Amino acid sequence: MATQEDLIHEIKVFIIEALNMEDVTPEDIGDDDSLFGEGLGLDSIDSLELGVGLQKRYGLKISAETEETRKIFASARALADYVAANRTR
């Protein structure tokens, strides 16, 4: 059975592929690194892209930008936690 570490790794690969992040490997992204702003440097278009991708891949529906959305996208670990608790596929 997949562990939390496996899912975090899977989420990192998902982010890299969904956002076409050439030159970035899963090892470059720390589990608790900020995905937006000073961390990985993603922007608002990226958050939309990830939202669409999460819906297709995990059956998740994430609402438009709210305080909760910011927490979900805070880091690879936070996103993996949310996926684990809410995925429908």
Added chain:
Amino acid sequence: MSAAGPLGMSLRGWSAWTPGLTAPAAWLTWARGGVAARRETAPPALGEFPPLLRRRADRMGRAALHVLTRPELPYTGQAIVMCSRLGEIGRSFGLQKELASEGSVSPQQFGMSVHHAIGGLFMMAKKARVPLTALAAGEEGALAGLQEAAAQLADGAGILWLLFCEEPLPTEYRSFAASPEDGTDHYAFVLELAAGDEFRLAKDAEHAAPATRRVASPLDLLAFLLCPSDDAIRLSPRGGWTLCRAGRKLA
């Protein structure tokens, strides 16, 4: 309509890329008819361009960003006029396929599907706040780009970059091509133009005879600019628009 007066400009520098042709010396040989560009699909590397921005460029965009960031032509804040007949047509077609099959599209791809998006990426990377004009002028892109550039120079721009870029048609669109060669080019080149009198763009009644049935492509224009032995190039079979070297006339 009366003939327009000549619009002058000078070529200060240039940078060009197409598969198999990268070095300036190779382009000069090409302009003299010495070599043919290879038909490849691999876009150029963009090592010097910020990774978070370059990941959004597709085939044509990568070619464009490559020529916009060459060390031999440093960017110092010039306004940009970019001309492309179809833009990143592969991306546009991909969006349509995605919409048809899934009912939704990638926000990132959609955000990049506007015609000026690649120029915008470059401006963001350079933190430039100067005019960016994007043109899609069908087969007459070379003429339209020169007209826009000449107009901006006449309006006091002083110096600007004129960018031409194209990528091959997706296979599914090949049946719409005008000829086997139409829509097969993958290239980008940028011209640094300044107010001056090295070249004159003119709608000259004296030389308006339709000597050619073919529209001059952007690559025809580049070949003319790089080949000093040529006096002038007719840009369109309609009307008399020509680009002439100073002091010379159309034969």
